[in-house]
Amino acid sequence: MCGIVGLFLKNPALRGSLGGYFAPMLASMGERGPDSAGIAVYEAEPQGRASRVTAFHPDAGFSWESVAAELSRRLAAEVRVVVKADHAVLEADHDVSGVTRGLTDLDPDVRVVGYGKSVAVFKDKGSVAEIVARYGVADMAGSHAIGHTRMATESDVTTGHSHPFIADDDVCLVHNGSLSNHNRLRGWLIRQGMQFETDNDTEVAARYVAHRLQQGSGLKEALEAGLRDLDGFFTFAIGTRTGFAVLRDGFACKPAVLAETGDWVAMASEFRSLAELPGVEQADIWEPEPEVVYDWTLGPGA
Amino acid sequence: MNTVDLAATGVRELNRRLQLASDDPSEQSWLVINPKGAHAVAAGLTRPVRIQIDGHVGYYCAGMNQAAAVTIDGHCGTGIAENIMSGLVRVRGNASQSAGASGHGGLLVIEGNAGPRCGISMKGVDIVVGGKTGHMSGFMAQSGNLVVCGDAGHDLGDSIYEAAIYVGGSPASLGTDCVEKDMTPKHRSLLRDLLSRAGIEIDPDRFRRFGSARKLYHFRVDHADAY
Numbered sequence: 001m002c003g004i005v006g007l008f009l010k011n012p013a014l015r016g017s018l019g020g021y022f023a024p025m026l027a028s029m030g031e032r033g034p035d036s037a038g039i040a041v042y043e044a045e046p047q048g049r050a051s052r053v054t055a056f057h058p059d060a061g062f063s064w065e066s067v068a069a070e071l072s073r074r075l076a077a078e079v080r081v082v083v084k085a086d087h088a089v090l091e092a093d094h095d096v097s098g099v100t101r102g103l104t105d106l107d108p109d110v111r112v113v114g115y116g117k118s119v120a121v122f123k124d125k126g127s128v129a130e131i132v133a134r135y136g137v138a139d140m141a142g143s144h145a146i147g148h149t150r151m152a153t154e155s156d157v158t159t160g161h162s163h164p165f166i167a168d169d170d171v172c173l174v175h176n177g178s179l180s181n182h183n184r185l186r187g188w189l190i191r192q193g194m195q196f197e198t199d200n201d202t203e204v205a206a207r208y209v210a211h212r213l214q215q216g217s218g219l220k221e222a223l224e225a226g227l228r229d230l231d232g233f234f235t236f237a238i239g240t241r242t243g244f245a246v247l248r249d250g251f252a253c254k255p256a257v258l259a260e261t262g263d264w265v266a267m268a269s270e271f272r273s274l275a276e277l278p279g280v281e282q283a284d285i286w287e288p289e290p291e292v293v294y295d296w297t298l299g300p301g302a
Numbered sequence: 303m304n305t306v307d308l309a310a311t312g313v314r315e316l317n318r319r320l321q322l323a324s325d326d327p328s329e330q331s332w333l334v335i336n337p338k339g340a341h342a343v344a345a346g347l348t349r350p351v352r353i354q355i356d357g358h359v360g361y362y363c364a365g366m367n368q369a370a371a372v373t374i375d376g377h378c379g380t381g382i383a384e385n386i387m388s389g390l391v392r393v394r395g396n397a398s399q400s401a402g403a404s405g406h407g408g409l410l411v412i413e414g415n416a417g418p419r420c421g422i423s424m425k426g427v428d429i430v431v432g433g434k435t436g437h438m439s440g441f442m443a444q445s446g447n448l449v450v451c452g453d454a455g456h457d458l459g460d461s462i463y464e465a466a467i468y469v470g471g472s473p474a475s476l477g478t479d480c481v482e483k484d485m486t487p488k489h490r491s492l493l494r495d496l497l498s499r500a501g502i503e504i505d506p507d508r509f510r511r512f513g514s515a516r517k518l519y520h521f522r523v524d525h526a527d528a529y
Contacts, residue, residue, distance in 0.1 A: 252418050253418075270339055270360055270361075272339030272341075275339050
């Protein structure tokens, strides 16, 4: 059992309230996943910056400011940093790979948990209520977010094994379920040139989707291909820079509820996660069908 | 009518009050507000009380029901009326997976659609679904009647024993050992009575009947491929 949630704002006027809507959704899934929790939050408008990288360091006293200053000097580019507990979000006028490589060169214990232009990722061990408070989720702004509360079943309980998993710029995935062919699929993806950080099954699903996107598929096509290649139980919520999608396997034993109004689309493992959303009384509420891709895309200019 | 605000009382207190309701006329009728998807609402009732739940509920609502009449004015999560023994459970919206699972008796009415595995391992309950059902409904159903007014998902009645399935639309496919059977006047009469008790108006003549071919009861090597 795990809990997964997603929120996609159709109405840009609500972007300042994303975290306020999202934090109680995630917090209410604590009983489904007591081991760890995590979120990926997408800023709608990257405002021309080249990269946005979220990194984690196990040392609570780690000086992100001095790392950012040194990174700025080495890259000869401006690097802005916002620290949230043991995570830091670095925005740089430099490409993603330069920033991530620069960070791990500066300190090998730095772990990059999110990268791209718009996403920020926060994930940690412990109770979701503490994690929501620690990272100030309720105050976060953005266009969409996905989140996860984990009850570990197949690999270790660490920050690295926590969801969301990121597999390419701004491509994040959360998962309730378990994949049975992840070892074989991991081997195939490695032969396609993908690199892995953990032995976790969900990372394989995330890398798979990223691989299909890199091959030129749209999000919907990538997930439809996943229905053929991924074996096991899953309900996924997926975020990209401009997209949000939900997919369940054919057996559909892992729960999911979708709700949609003119202002937002929300997904959760259980309805109680959606019960406090403003306007939910008027929402269309339904259970996503097995093996059907549900996807939404931000409008032009977002 | 007693009104209980679930957001204020919590599920344990609500269920305790419902389970301990006396024969006094003042304790026969209950309205539950603000269920907000909570689990196990009105579970384990054993007395003929009437309960209306105003909103959506989570898992196992009205589980193990005996004698009570529970109406949900909303949708419900996994396992509505799971192991129901008697009484009436009515869902005005849609039901998630495993509705009426392993129910022994009573009547479960889902006015909207039911998810996968509706009536799984049912043992005597009658289930009437106003809309469609998901895949593998009636899986290993042993006794009772499953009525689906709309279409049924794939593998209907897989490994079914002696339950009867009536479908007003069409099944996407039949599961192992499930076959179509004749609609006799006796079955049409039974179906008319069930639809009437469920309060669903639909012509019984539209329905087809499905049940067990009884080829999986005992292992026979000739049927090994079917197991």
